[in-house]
Amino acid sequence: MKWNEHAITIEEACRISAAKPALAYNAAPVISKGERERGELQPIEGTRVFDDIYWVGSRSVGAIAIDTGDGLILIDDGSNEEEARFMERSIRRLGLDPADIRMIIISHEHFDHYGGTTYFLEQVCPNAKVAISRLGWNLLQTVPTEFAFTQPRPTRADLLLEDGMCIRHGHTEILTVATPGHSLGCMSFIISSAWKGEPLRVAMLGGSAVWPNQPEIRSYQSSLAYFKLFTDLAQCNAFTGTHQPQAAIDAVRLAVEGEGSHPWICRPEELDQVYYQDYRDRLVKTLQNPGLQTYRKPVPAKGGLPRIEGSPIPELEE
Numbered sequence: 001m002k003w004n005e006h007a008i009t010i011e012e013a014c015r016i017s018a019a020k021p022a023l024a025y026n027a028a029p030v031i032s033k034g035e036r037e038r039g040e041l042q043p044i045e046g047t048r049v050f051d052d053i054y055w056v057g058s059r060s061v062g063a064i065a066i067d068t069g070d071g072l073i074l075i076d077d078g079s080n081e082e083e084a085r086f087m088e089r090s091i092r093r094l095g096l097d098p099a100d101i102r103m104i105i106i107s108h109e110h111f112d113h114y115g116g117t118t119y120f121l122e123q124v125c126p127n128a129k130v131a132i133s134r135l136g137w138n139l140l141q142t143v144p145t146e147f148a149f150t151q152p153r154p155t156r157a158d159l160l161l162e163d164g165m166c167i168r169h170g171h172t173e174i175l176t177v178a179t180p181g182h183s184l185g186c187m188s189f190i191i192s193s194a195w196k197g198e199p200l201r202v203a204m205l206g207g208s209a210v211w212p213n214q215p216e217i218r219s220y221q222s223s224l225a226y227f228k229l230f231t232d233l234a235q236c237n238a239f240t241g242t243h244q245p246q247a248a249i250d251a252v253r254l255a256v257e258g259e260g261s262h263p264w265i266c267r268p269e270e271l272d273q274v275y276y277q278d279y280r281d282r283l284v285k286t287l288q289n290p291g292l293q294t295y296r297k298p299v300p301a302k303g304g305l306p307r308i309e310g311s312p313i314p315e316l317e318e
Helices: 010-018 081-093 117-124 134-140 214-234 246-256 268-287
Strands: 043-048 053-058 062-067 072-075 101-105 129-133 159-161 165-169 172-178 187-195 198-204 297-299 307-309
Touching: 010 129, 010 159, 010 165, 043 081, 043 246, 053 081, 062 187, 081 117, 101 117, 129 134, 134 159, 172 214, 187 214, 198 214, 214 268
Parallel strands: 072 101, 101 129, 129 159
Antiparallel strands: 043 053, 053 062, 062 072, 165 172, 172 187, 187 198, 297 307
């Protein structure tokens, strides 16, 4: 089996998506609370990352623009209108036309990844398709307007992404993999690309932070292992991501300009250490939080119900 052997067009994916029900848009989920305070925009100059992939954004979050040869695909779109406007200008400065965006893919249902959707659809690319996981879309119609789920939320989704769906547009193929943990509806991606004409298969985990509760930690842990099955199958030899420090973007820019090796390109056998290890380290650090509530195992007792004692987390018991 090849990672991309069942690739379908955007239009075909939309038809498949429409065949299943989803919740209607809800502008005001019940038990709505106040919005999270937003920080000041701290821009980072956008850069070409690979031959046809670009990174635009700020110190808080970025977006990935892909030139498919038949329009652009944008993965994530910032926290709000201000950030989306900056991303739009960055795309233009890189020699691309934001009006050519054919599809906006929202990696997961947190405001810093969907907050610019309304601006892009109303002001930049009104005909673009919007894609998000079915679970992520449904969650945004029910979860209160608080913390990571603030407004403005996407008002429509043309394509509800499925686990294992591979979309082909122009010369680009994008495999979507369900990786809950950072959020319930988080999706990760394998993207076809190239570097100096040589083929690349780019891994992109949709979420990075680990929330300190057991269900999400264990979902995150299993999702890392699950996504690795796909990146191993695809023999991924590059990676990218939206949350990036200034230093990481500067290093990529230097490599693109011909100074030094590219920090986001590796041999397939190196991906585990240069990419996944950082996510595993975050996971273990969260597991080692002394205030974390743990799963507890039953201990047999004489008569009555078993008593509960101890922790079944092997990495903390060694």
